[in-house]
Amino acid sequence: PMQILTYLDGVVKVEETELKPRLSFLYPVHTHNISVVINTTWERDSGQYICTVNVVDDVTRTGKNVGVINLTVLVPPAAPACRLQGHPTVGANVTLSCSSKKGKPPPTYQWHRTAPNTQFFFPPAHGKV
Secondary structure, three states, rough: OEEEEEEEEEEEEEEEEOOOHEEEOOOOOHHOOEEEOOHHHHHHHHOEEEEEOOOOOOOOOOOOOOEEEEEEEOOOOOOEEEEEEEEEOOOOOOEEEEEEEOOOOOOOOOOOOOOOOOOOOOOOOOOOO
């Protein structure tokens, strides 16, 4: 674990990490609500965050003064890249592929088939119209 934020003897200290410009307490610490704000979350902010509360000369059992939160920053999927491999002629095999370079959790895919477009071909008219 890496320490990222402390409040000790009335002084708030934000450690030199990539979180530093984006991290703060939500309320003044004297309110005893030590909620933390992470602004502009990034995917790599995901992880386990541990809050430890210590009081001088406290005899609290180890573990009773610790809170744990697991943070998973969701990432929308990138636009899918889709391809057709093969020659779409009667009797041929074709492969339809689709993938997305990012997404957290990983995106799921579903394929749907719609009715084909009907194309009408009219032979040229001969004679008088």
